[in-house]
Amino acid sequence: MSFSTDVKNELARVTDEQSCCHVAELAALMRMGGTMLISGHNTVGVNFTTENAAVARKALTLIKHGFGLATEVVVTRARRLKKANSYHVRVAPSPVVAKLLAELGIMRGEVINAGRDMGLLRKACCRRAYLRGAFLGGGSVSRPEGEYHLELVTGNHDFAKTLVRLLKSFGLPARMTDRKQDFVVYLKDGDAITSLLRIIGAHNALFAFENVRVVKDMRNQVNRLVNCETANLQKTVNAAVRQVESIRLVAARMGLDKLPPSLQEAAELRLAHQEATLQELVDLADGRVGKSGMNHRLRKLEQIARDLEGKE
Structure with missing residues (x-):
């Protein structure tokens, strides 16, 4: 079962007490998956x-x-692809249905309202119910283990723009794009997705999403720290190898006894402790030189080695 299915199954059990919220939720549901039957x-x-x-x-x-x-409810089964069941909730044509569509804002007199339902959305509770109906009818959300992505897909451009405005009214960074014959309203930010799940009442899905998200963020942080530590260790090893080679060249060309006492001490420490870090060399010097001083001496030895190579 997909994460989207889990969310929808939870949302399908959410009930609002106020009739205005029932209207808003049903209006969004019908705009997502409803069609009109004309007799x-x-x-x-x-x-x-x-x-x-x-x-x-x-x-x-x-x-x-x-x-x-x-x-009436009719169940059909596709013959191809996934062979999933389709459920058709039908209301037979009658004069009463026109009143239903008018109350849902889908019909205004004898004219079809393309998707501007702001009249139904004056209350915050109705806006939440409307978004819940939109997700139930045409929403999906990826599992939090992967990339964060939530989308609402509709073939109605005006309805898609209404959803974008509604999501932005809750401070969510919604965007819209087109995909073949459809319009896709989407969120790609983890915080925004969790906020929407909270707004529409998917609290169990919210907790599951956040639990995975915390583990994922912690794992990413550990990986970043490990990568940083590995990079620093590699830099330390490379520097130590370069310094040892330079000191050996100086020893072979001119002898370490020709160096000033401070450089000779640094050279001998590095040769004796080739895998030591800079701080460990400072500690081995028993406080006679600081970290910046030890670094300066090793750089000076490398410069002497370069000069000797240049003369040759």
């Missing part, structure tokens, strides 16, 4: 389609309990 008697019906049984039950409950309409 020969100038009456309309409704068909809502989904592949999630829990979402179908939620749509059925909102239609029957909120509006008292007679409904």
Whole structure:
């Protein structure tokens, strides 16, 4: 079962007490997965389609309990690809359905409202319910173990713009793009996705997302620290190898006894402790020189070696 399915199954069990929220949620559901059925008697019906049984039950409950309409559920099975079940919640054409569509804001008189539902979204609770319905009808979210990505897919451009404005009203950095015949409203920030899950009431999914996210962030932090430590260790090893080679060249060309006492001491310490870090060499010097002083002496030895090579 995908993470998106887990989220939808949880959201399908969320119930609002206020009837205005039922209307907002059903309006978004219908805009995502609903179609109008027009009969020969100038009456309309409704068909809502989904592949999630829990979402179908939620749509059925909102239609029957909120509006008292007679409904039927038809289950079909695809013959190709994944052969998943499709659930069709149907309301037969009747004059009463026109009143339903008008209350949902889908019809304004005899004109279809393209997707500007701001009249339904005056209250914060209705805005949350509307986003929940949009996710139930056409949303998906990737598992937190991978890249963070949540999207709402619709074929209605005006509805997609309404979703973007609504998400931004909650401070979420929503963006929109097109994909073939559809419009995709998406979030790619982990904080934004967890905020949306909280807003629409998917609290169990939120906790699961955050748990994985914490482990993932901790693992990434440990990897960064290990990589940094490895890089520093490699730099230390490279510097030590370079210094030892320079000191050996100086010893072979002119002899270490020709060096000033401070450089001779540094050269002997490095030759005796070839894997030691700079701080460890300072400690071995028993406080006679600091870290910057030891570094200066080793650099001076490298410079002498370069000069000797240049003369030759």
